Amino acid sequence: MSVDIGIDLGTASVLVYVKGKGVILKEPSVVAFDRDTNSIKAIGEEARLMLGRTPGNIVAVRPLRQGVISDYTVTEKMIKYFVQKAMGRRTFKKPRISICVPSGVTEVERKAVEEATYAAGAREVLLIEEPVAAAIGAGIDISKPCGNMIVDIGGGTADIAVISLGGTVVNTSIKIAGDDFDEAIVRYIRKKHNLLIGDQTAEDIKIKIGTTYPLVEEETMEVRGRNLVTGLPKTITVTSSETEEAFRDATGQIVNAVIGVLEKTPPELSADILDRGIMLTGGGAMLRGLEELIGEKTGINTMTAEEPMKVVAIGTGQYVEFMAGRRDF
Template sequence: MAVEIGIDLGTASVLVYVKGKGVILKEPSVVAYDRDTNSIKAIGEEARLMLGRTPGNIVAVRPLRQGVISDYTVTEKMIKYFVQKAMGRRAFSKPRISICVPSGVTEVERKAVEEATYAAGAREVRLIEEPVAAAIGAGIDISRPCGNMIVDIGGGTADVAVISLGGTVVNTSIKIAGDNFDDAIVRYVRKKHNLLIGERTAEDIKIKIGSTYPLVEEESMEVTGRNLMTGLPKTVTVTSAETEQALKEPVGQIVEAVISVLERTPPELSADILDRGIVLTGGGAMLRGLEELIEERTGINTMTAENPMTVVAIGTGQYVEFMSGRNEG
């Protein structure tokens, strides 16, 4: 009996779902390797801690950029590592792997993911579009002739899709997501406070006080970075209202993408969406105020899926069962 594995191969993190066990692995998609010997030093969380803190010969890289493989060999080793970690003792048998890709990827990019997964030791590889996997994972019955709108905001891409009868009817994929939120915060803090902060600090700010809609009570946090005037370390206080300012542009582009998909949706499905609402998934969906903002701009009730981080991985794993159910029926 082949082991069924679902992998959400994200720009920011990789989640692995094993049939019968659920999501058993969630680690950052970061690989640290030694430039001199070309050997891999660390993968996952261990490597993430090295981001921005490595000596010259060791580099910590993210092999996926905007949902697409940017470094093939490193990606292959990373997939292999996670698959073996997930399989544990049964590592000798070749698993069947379903892996998800953003809906906008090209044929060449799909092929690259497929080949890297085969090279990592898969017996069979199935590629699934991210919004479809997200919908299944969020518990939506996508086999019915009924429109559902999914907005999946990951680390590198945001996928907006209307799904009916098990497939996407209208969709768009933009390369603006969690990473761009971090960049926007870095830029804002540099401009407003003359302070240079790193990627990880920006992510911290986003998670702790990030907001895209005015909060009832303003929150703030201390942030330490390098003062650009003196070149010395300095601490400033950043507030949630400032993050709202910083995130205005990238979040605005995601809202625009949602509107553009709604404009192209067939009327029957539009009626369904107005009825059922918009579902947000992915790590980016955890940004506060996003629901309110989309609701305000579209007039459609918007909610975030439970555990938005894991729905794509769960859906990727369950997709196989969903497909086999359809084929038998």
């Protein structure tokens, strides 16, 4: 009884896809451990709730930074935990695991992901580039000689690639993504309102009223934090147009990266992209106004995949079947 598993090992969350069952697990990639005993206290959602709220001896960390392993042992334990949780205890054979990596990772970083996955109990490990996995998961037939452009915005990196015949033709990976949007909000509110807020509050603002393109109707939200002048807790009201202003720098860099990839694309594939449009995937693609912004700046129709958070995990899980289908010729 061998199982094929696809893991989207993200900076912000880990998704696990099991063949025949779909995406069965989605948890934040956060691990809380006790410094005194060096033991792991919590993994996933439970640990995320501890971020910024722990006593001195317990630390809640994200073992992946910008799509790359920053803490090897913790990552290995985290992968092991998620694999066991996804498969249950009744396994006789080690699983074959496909795992995705950002397109710009170095050989050393790839090796680290591979070794951590083997250490977590994999029989065989396949590494897949994020844009390729995203394209398969979004239901695009990438085996045809036809250009498809994917913009995958995760928590730590944004991967932009033009894919044809099952591989990437032109790609770039920039370390600007969901986490940077959160940081931009924290910086903006500190500068404009003299208020210090935490990362989770910033994420709430981003999800509820965040936009990268001016909205027809202004939206507002009450935000609580610590006043930097008096040092006391304070409540302010933040508007959606303020978030657009806060995001401007980060979204500008993503748009420039998209334009940079389009400039390097061979003309035949450029014509295909103009016909087919640009596909946005990843959690960052759920930020309002990105479609309109990229569409306006490039002049190419831009759309978001159906379940942008899950497409990379689905594509990672289906990659084995996709490759098997291609070997038949």
